Amino acid sequence: xxxxxxxxxxxxxxxxxxxxxxxxxHLSRLGITRSLLIAAIRTVIQLALIGLVLEALFASSAFYWxxxxxxxxxxxxxREVVARQSRRLRGWWAFGIGTGAMFVSSFTVTVLALxxxxxxxxxxxxxxxxxxxxxxxxxxxxxxxxALDRLNExxxxxxxxxxxxxxxxxxWQKALEDIRREAMRSGMMPSINAMxxxxxxxxxxxxxxxxLAGSPPAVAVKYQILVMLIITAGTGFGALMxxxxxxxxxxxxxxxxxxxxxxxx
Amino acid sequence: MTDLLLxxxxxxxxxxxxxxxxxxxxxxLSGPSGSGKSRLxxxxxxxxxxxxxxxxxxxxxxxxxxxxxxxxxxxxxxxSQWWFDDVGAHFPYKAGENVPEALGFPSEVMAWSVSRxxxxxxxxxxxxxxxxxxxxALLLDEPTANLDGEATRAIExxxxxxxxxxxxxxxWVAHDPAQIQRVANAHYRIHGARLEPVHGSD
Numbered sequence: 001x002x003x004x005x006x007x008x009x010x011x012x013x014x015x016x017x018x019x020x021x022x023x024x025x026h027l028s029r030l031g032i033t034r035s036l037l038i039a040a041i042r043t044v045i046q047l048a049l050i051g052l053v054l055e056a057l058f059a060s061s062a063f064y065w066x067x068x069x070x071x072x073x074x075x076x077x078x079r080e081v082v083a084r085q086s087r088r089l090r091g092w093w094a095f096g097i098g099t100g101a102m103f104v105s106s107f108t109v110t111v112l113a114l115x116x117x118x119x120x121x122x123x124x125x126x127x128x129x130x131x132x133x134x135x136x137x138x139x140x141x142x143x144x145x146x147a148l149d150r151l152n153e154x155x156x157x158x159x160x161x162x163x164x165x166x167x168x169x170x171x172w173q174k175a176l177e178d179i180r181r182e183a184m185r186s187g188m189m190p191s192i193n194a195m196x197x198x199x200x201x202x203x204x205x206x207x208x209x210x211x212l213a214g215s216p217p218a219v220a221v222k223y224q225i226l227v228m229l230i231i232t233a234g235t236g237f238g239a240l241m242x243x244x245x246x247x248x249x250x251x252x253x254x255x256x257x258x259x260x261x262x263x264x265x
Numbered sequence: 266m267t268d269l270l271l272x273x274x275x276x277x278x279x280x281x282x283x284x285x286x287x288x289x290x291x292x293x294l295s296g297p298s299g300s301g302k303s304r305l306x307x308x309x310x311x312x313x314x315x316x317x318x319x320x321x322x323x324x325x326x327x328x329x330x331x332x333x334x335x336x337x338x339x340x341x342x343x344x345s346q347w348w349f350d351d352v353g354a355h356f357p358y359k360a361g362e363n364v365p366e367a368l369g370f371p372s373e374v375m376a377w378s379v380s381r382x383x384x385x386x387x388x389x390x391x392x393x394x395x396x397x398x399x400x401x402a403l404l405l406d407e408p409t410a411n412l413d414g415e416a417t418r419a420i421e422x423x424x425x426x427x428x429x430x431x432x433x434x435x436x437w438v439a440h441d442p443a444q445i446q447r448v449a450n451a452h453y454r455i456h457g458a459r460l461e462p463v464h465g466s467d
Contacts, residue, residue, distance in 0.1 A: 164346035167310055168398060169336025178348070254311050255331040 003214045015040070057126045066126050070107075070133055077102055077141040083265075084145040087152040089249055090263045094148075097245045101144050105238035106136040109230050117226060135206065135227055136234050139191065143235035144242045147187030151246050152262055154179040162257050172255040176247055187239030191232040198228060269309070269338065269402045269434035274317035276308035277301045282317070282460045284453060286402070288432035291425070293445045295438070295463075296455030302438045303343070305460075306404040309436065310340040321402055321434070340404035345391030347379040352390065355379075360397035367423035368393060369416070384411040389420060396427055402434040409444070421448055 018040050026033045057065055078099030088094035110133045114120065120128045155162065158179060165175035198204055207224035211217055252258050269286040279301045286292045294302050308315035311331050319326045326334050349355055353375035364370050368389045382390070388411045395403065408424070409417040425448060428435050439445050445452050452463040 158348075160342075160344065161346040161348045163312060164342060165348070166312060166332070167335060167340040167342065168395065169332050169339065171330075171332045252314075254314075256312055256314070 015044075054126070054130065057130070061122075061126060063122075063124055066124050066129060069130065073134065073137055074099060074103055074107075077137050080141055081145040081148065085149045085152060085265070087156055087262050087264050088148070089152070089246065090261055093249055093261070097242055097249065098144050098148060101238045101242035101245065102137060102140045104241060105234045105236075106133065106140045109234040109237070110136050113226065113230050131206075132227070136231060139231045140234050140238040142190055143187040143239045146190070147183045147239040147243050148246050150186040151179065151183035151243055152250075154182060155250055155257070156259065156262060159257060159259055166255065166257065172247075172251045176251075180243055180247055183243045184239055187243070188232075188236055191228075191235045195228055195232060198224070204228070268322060269436070270318075270320045271309065272318045272320075274305070274308060274315060274319060276313055276315040277304045278458050279305055279455065279460065280316075280458050284451075284460065286434040286436055287450075288401075288434050289429050290450040291428060291435045291437050291448050293437050293439050293449035293452045294455070294460075295440055295445060295452065300455040302455060303406050306340055306406055306436060306438060309404055310335055310338060312340070336398060337400055338402040338404065339395045339398060339400040341391050341395045341406065341408060343406040343410055345387050345394075347382070347387065350378060350380075351375070352377045352379055352382070355394055357397055360393075364393065365423060367419055369419070385413075385416065388412065389416075392420070392424065396431075400433065403428070403436070405435065405437045407438055407440065417444070424448075 018036070022033045022036050025031075025036065053069065057069065078095050081098035081102070082088060082094045085094065089097065110129070111123075113132060114129060115123045118128055118132075123129075155176070162175050162179075166172070194202075194204075204224050204227075206227055207220045210220040210223060250258055250261060268288060271282055271284050273280075274282040282305065284292065294305065296302050304313060307313045309319055311319075311326055311334055321334075321337055347355060356375065364372065364374055370386075370390075374390070379387075388408065392405075392408060405424075409420055412420060421444065427433070437448060439448070453460045454463050455461075
């Protein structure tokens with residue numbers, strides 16, 4: 001099967017649809033025209049640029065360029081995790097814990113999948129490494145930010161309960177156990193739901209893309225299963241680390257509740 | 266002999282707080298609201314960063330893990346918290362079998378749902394919850410604030426009995442002079458940054 005390349009002017013046809021929607025919105029005063037157009041322009045520019053970057057990267061295949069792109073992706077994801085928490089740790093802790101957890105989990109799992117499961121030559125071949133890492137990071141980011149947001153918010157709301165439990169001689173771990181469990185659940189829910197609905201309610205984007213690009217469905221399905229499993233593992237371990245480190249930072253060496261280390265954005 | 270000792274403790278606006286609470290005795294703290302009574306109790310429970318040295322029976326607070334200190338020196342806050350659905354889940358194993366009569370609960374109270382408890386009932390059960398953990402010292406923050414006159418007297422009597430029998434060193438924050446008169450072996454009042462002994466109350 002040959003892949004049908006899309007001519008740029010054909011994308012213009014799709015853009016016309018968005019323009020028509022914008023015009024309709026403007027005429028009926030729905031107030032979404034501006035943000036719709038800006039977002040549409042952003043997506044075109046951002047994706048065109050990353051297309052250029054990936055073309056260049058695939059051509060050179062140098063390890064340090066791939067490492068550089070991976071680092072940039074990680075840092076942007078770390079910033080996003082911070083932005084998605086309504087209450088967060090002061091200073092660099094919010095960024096450090098989120099980024100650290102994502103780094104350890106998604107990089108480890110991605111490298112493992114590349115070296116052991118897929119096995120391209122070399123193992124960091126960009127057409128495998130970059131998309132895989134991108135999907136891992138995107139999902140781990142969601143899981144880590146949901147878990148940390150829930151952790152901080154619950155600790156803030158339930159401060160009286162936590163302190164009362166501490167007053168009765170419970171350890172910090174024990175006093176926080178319900179909250180930690182809730183935060184973990186919150187971080188894992190999207191991956192668990194996605195796995196449960198996959199193939200029945202939704203056709204996952206990666207598999208759809210691969211089939212559109214001409215790959216036999218049987219191969220696409222195997223890749224999709226691989227990706228969903230490692231995404232879940234990566235998200236889970238990422239959320240686990242984030243909740244554990246975040247929970248520890250909310251207390252001190254005397255097992256006190258340290259709400260002064262939280263700040264509202 | 267149990268002895269709760271504060272040496273030059275400081276927390277918030279309070280500084281140079283030194284006092285000794287012998288086992289089986291009650292030391293009352295009073296002062297205007299916002300003067301730092303509760304914060305002082307929290308510092309003794311090591312729930313807030315503080316200065317000075319605090320010890321129990323000669324064992325320094327900082328020489329043991331914080332949760333171990335807090336299981337010996339238990340604080341009962343003015344507004345007790347309940348996080349499980351059932352009352353019984355908050356109590357150590359078997360503590361539910363012998364709820365003291367003085368608290369005025371039927372024996373099946375442990376099966377009750379927390380949501381049906383009144384604020385006064387929560388307060389009384391919170392005191393029993395603390396005592397059931399076998400502490401060596403008690404920090405009570407207005408333990409009878411939600412109780413009416415009659416219940417207050419009954420709880421006072423029961424608490425004093427337990428404190429004497431178990432030889433508990435007790436710091437008791439109170440604002441009612443009559444109550445202080447009834448329960449205190451010694452009484453300190455907060456004046457600005459200082460804790461001053463009040464004489465004439467036994």
